[in-house]
Amino acid sequence: MAIRAEHEIHRRRLSRNLGVGLTLGAFVVLVFLLTVVKITRGDPMQGFDHTPESAPGVAQPAAGQGSAAP
């Protein structure tokens, strides 16, 4: 005979697991939305593109290139 364990404790565990799962899901969505907003609005950020910058957003010409222009 199969054991059927229906108890208050199981309901509480289910509510806890669902609650934590949904909360984490909501947190992921929130961080994603925040990231999209921050990127699309161009908030201060550092792009790691290996371009030397004297200040954020002001790229320096690579060595030897600046004087080579006609």
Place this chain on the structure above:
Amino acid sequence: MTDVHVTADPKEAGFGDYVQLLKPRVMSLVVFTAAVGLLVAPQGVHPVVAVASILFIALGAGASGALNMWWDADIDAVMRRTSGRPIPAGRVEAGEALAIGLALSGIAVVMLGLAANLLAAGLLAFTIFFYAVIYSMWLKRWTPQNIVIGGAAGAFPPMIGWAVATGGVGIESILMFALIFMWTPPHFWALALFMNADYEKAGVPMLTVTHGKRVTRNHVLVYTILLAPVAMGLGFTGIGGPVYLATAAVLNAGFLWGALAIWRRDETVAQADGYRVEKRVFTFSLFYLFLHFTALLVEAALHSHGLGAW
């Protein structure tokens, strides 16, 4: 044949018990006042940043609530009003509350720093520290002035909301802080007058326990008198206006009237009618704060349409 009876005590926590740890009713006040602080600020923020910031401020407030429940579990078990909380009821272990409080505090502060700015995050961190350490661990069991100084913890949220939008502190945010700070003592002392037995049993040095109800009634009146100019002063700043000032005038007149009624009353009369006036003033004080901040919101809406400002 042998019958086996298993009587497992269902003490395991459900998700709702963890939500209770965060004091959702306090959180709702924090969400409201922080949102007003953010919305009335002269600079706007992106709606997603605004919603996220309010959520993280609320989460930080909830975390400090969990830390408070961890520290005060012994007092909560004694007091009738708090004996049903998750830790004294045995559904959540004290260590769990500590872990949740610390983890959520860290998440809330770091995320607010990333979502908004470092000043807002710093203010939130200080608020959590102030409520959990300065108020809960130190002042609450030590001095009858506990709620006077501890009230600062509840007063910070509009200041944090303002900092989210502006990145700074202004006279407006300081006065919003002062409004809640000055409102807290008469609000809680009105409650303490009719919940005195609980505090006495738990050994919490509320003013009603250490100095008696006559002194508490005097204090309610004095603090309500001191509160009025702060509330009215906010009306003359950039976020105030005629609507706020008219609302504040009516509400402060009402609160002063109630405080005067409390001050005039004798303890035997109060006991005879079941603290009717004290309970009425306590309920009024909740509306008092809610309506002041609602009036600020109305002013902000009017200002955005070129109306209402001085």
